[in-house]
Amino acid sequence: MSAVTLYSSPEVVDVEGTRSPPASGGATGEEGGELGVGENSRRPTRGQSTTAQPHRHGEEWRARPPEKAMAWIWMLMAAGAVLLWAVSLGRVLSSSSPACLPANSTFLSPPRGDRMSRNVLLVLAHPDDESMFFAPTILFLKSKGHSIHILCLSQGNADGLGNIRKEELYLACVTLKIPAEQVKVLDHSELQDGFHKNWDHGLIAELTLAQSQLWNIDTIVTFDSQGVSGHPNHCDVHHGICKLLRDNGQGHIEAWELVSLNIFRKYSGPVDIWLSSTLSSSSKQPTYTLVNNSPSRSFEAMASHKSQWVCVK
Numbered sequence: 001m002s003a004v005t006l007y008s009s010p011e012v013v014d015v016e017g018t019r020s021p022p023a024s025g026g027a028t029g030e031e032g033g034e035l036g037v038g039e040n041s042r043r044p045t046r047g048q049s050t051t052a053q054p055h056r057h058g059e060e061w062r063a064r065p066p067e068k069a070m071a072w073i074w075m076l077m078a079a080g081a082v083l084l085w086a087v088s089l090g091r092v093l094s095s096s097s098p099a100c101l102p103a104n105s106t107f108l109s110p111p112r113g114d115r116m117s118r119n120v121l122l123v124l125a126h127p128d129d130e131s132m133f134f135a136p137t138i139l140f141l142k143s144k145g146h147s148i149h150i151l152c153l154s155q156g157n158a159d160g161l162g163n164i165r166k167e168e169l170y171l172a173c174v175t176l177k178i179p180a181e182q183v184k185v186l187d188h189s190e191l192q193d194g195f196h197k198n199w200d201h202g203l204i205a206e207l208t209l210a211q212s213q214l215w216n217i218d219t220i221v222t223f224d225s226q227g228v229s230g231h232p233n234h235c236d237v238h239h240g241i242c243k244l245l246r247d248n249g250q251g252h253i254e255a256w257e258l259v260s261l262n263i264f265r266k267y268s269g270p271v272d273i274w275l276s277s278t279l280s281s282s283s284k285q286p287t288y289t290l291v292n293n294s295p296s297r298s299f300e301a302m303a304s305h306k307s308q309w310v311c312v313k
């Protein structure tokens, strides 16, 4: 599942259980056996008064929670979560729509003119981004007859595997049915893979514009400002596309970004489909939720990136 939203900035339009002590001056735990005063309680010794004393140590009031009650609460919460997940999955599987799009949606409708489909450019930072992040979007766009192109701005050579990763991207594109001639992988000295590599936004804009003109691109899809996974190279790609749109305000290129989600939503599976759909419909920006109608194809595409399958011991 993925959600894409139209770039929004003006320049890119279109495109543990403890009981608290009572208030001071009230009865203390030394009188209140029902609170289960523990080992830390102070028994009155000879000469000491047994009348209530103002408590000075909060821990004297610590009481074990009723364990059975807590166990029941946890069980009910777990059962509720499983039920919600199962109902959500059932709704998704029984849905007749491949995407949670409103009936009157104009999402990526045909462009002006005679053409009935769009030339969509996916701008990526590394090989495997297409399978790991954009596979649902690619599959949706393909199902609508749009022509998908890929511009990958680096070979992903941080570990010296650039040439291997480049070939893995072409293999993944076979699975995703993207023709090899519509895939371009760059190996620019100023756009090298790495968390500590800063990519020049102007350079990204320049290279993307040149490739867009070559392929007659009318729609760009890429990362949002948080880069989906937070990788700095992804974020730089986003800012580079923003610059392209700013500098070419007279152009006709429309751009969409993949919305980054927090880790809880990212791994909540079908539950987040409901949440994303609801948030999409109430968003001020055009935002759509796309449901992956072929997860096995996504897995198969990702399996092409064997160099990225790391055994964790």
Ligand SMILES: [Zn+2]
Pocket (backbone or CB within 6 Å): 125, 126, 129, 231, 234
């Ligand atoms: Zn990446």
